[in-house]
Amino acid sequence: MFMHAVPALFSAAEAAEVIRLAVDVQATSGGLVGGLHNHNIRRADIAWLDDTGSAAWVMERIVSGVARANRDVFDFDISDFRERLQVAAYDESVAGHYDWHSDIGDGPIARWRKLTIVVQLSDPQSYRGGALEINPGGTTVTAARGIGDATLFASFMLHRVTPVTHGTRHSLTCWCHGPAFR
Template identity: 30%
Template sequence: MIKILENIVSTKDISKIKKLLKQGHFTPGKDTAGWAAKSVKTNDQWHADSEYSDEVFSILSQALLSHPHFSAFTYAKDIAPFLISQSQKGNGYGSHVDDALMGHQHIMRSDLSCTIFLDSPDNYTGGELTIDMGTTTLKYKLPIGSAIIYPSTYLHRVEPVTEGSRLVAVTWLESYVRNAEQREILSDLDEARREVMKSQGKTTAFDKISKTHSNLLRLWSNT
């Protein structure tokens, strides 16, 4: 299941992020790639002193956590530090699957991958996030400030940028609910109860859906 969250980062916050990025520098992205991905990763990665990187990561984390649909879709237990990635003409990231375990002193499992778009799609050509789902291939090039969240188990790639520059923030999430099918059921139930509340108020149907949602979350969650 793939989720798109529109307007997750405000124009004001994106402007602030871009000012903070000037306090750091970009280096070849292959330096942060796993051994198998180094040969296909040709984008650049941002690095800065912690006072600047912590502020950028705080803005992005708060943007995710404050979105009404984020928690109900991900049931996030942990959010990895963000990587700020820039792809200029000729840069991209070939087909790969994200590492299952991430971190050094603190190890987390990657259940979901998240990309937040920090540039308008009008600023570059190419650069689509391409996700392979069996026989189906999906391509995404979202408006500035929007995010896409998808299972980390999928093969995916970033098509080469042919003109302009693509700037994104990428992170990974460990979920309290490890199983993707169970997360989808919980997300559907949460959406259903919100629709019932909006159209009918707190009815018996709302209470029964909420009870089922809570009990399944209790049954399936790993704390």
Template identity: 50%
Template sequence: MFPEEMFAIVPDALDPATCDRLINGFAHEMDEGGLVQGQAATHIRRSKITWFNEEQEPVVCRRIVDLVADVNRNVFDFSLTEFAEDAQIACYAGDLRGHYDWHSDVGASDVARRRKLTMVIQLSEPDQYEGGQLQLNPAGHFIDAPMARGSAIFFPSFVLHRVAPTTAGLRYSLTQWVHGNPFR
């Protein structure tokens, strides 16, 4: 796989009204997201997160399924089998220098080991925060994800990425992982 095939961008994956509904509907449910392997690690991650599923947001989840199917068919062609985790909404606050240092989404747990495709959708308007850029490093060079509200970026879950420190305002994003048999 060549670097230019290591990500796909879908502008307007979600409309502004849906982005607002997700932020307003879930912001009050957020808990500390700085846990890494069950322990507080704010030097690695400082954010608040919450989760939602198809029962809570059937229209959004249907949209995610359609986006994943289209992008995977046209770009990645991974063997995907399920959504083993709910979708995550994260908030990175400027007053706390919210961030998530370099990492991949493939982890040690059974579920995280089967993550194959990551999708991140920007929920905030870019003028509502400073910093907080989602950056990918698929092959030794940085790629900045689009900051346009409602835009989605897809990448293999093994690709290194980070959320740079947010220096002002609030940055909200939606992340969904898609699972299959582990890469070999």
């Protein structure tokens, strides 16, 4: 199995607090692995949270959720978390989206990504579109959209966020790292 759902990893109040923490950080236009920008592939604003400062509790929750899921489902060789927490905002004003991609890349850190966790932060009634879709081998699966729900998947899997047509979708993403897949 290369995909797993964790319902309510964060409460609605905690999800709102993560969005608030992201608003306090200077958001930038989301890029691709290697720092490239292509708005035909990705349109989102991203904020990087200080996972050792004000967002340390968020990272602790992510680490705990990943440890459980990895033990129960994936059994990947995960050694660390080399990247900060990323909060993405996909807004209707720019048809926010992220086309099909995988999270493993040629970057000095991206090549060590093993597991991706994405947490739904927005109320699903507050926006339309913006579905996280994962393709685990020819069939598209749509991730849960409940506030605080987490979806974990192997970082090599193709996935996308469909264009947001109304409102704004916020999500929290973190990558887990380890030795290269064999």
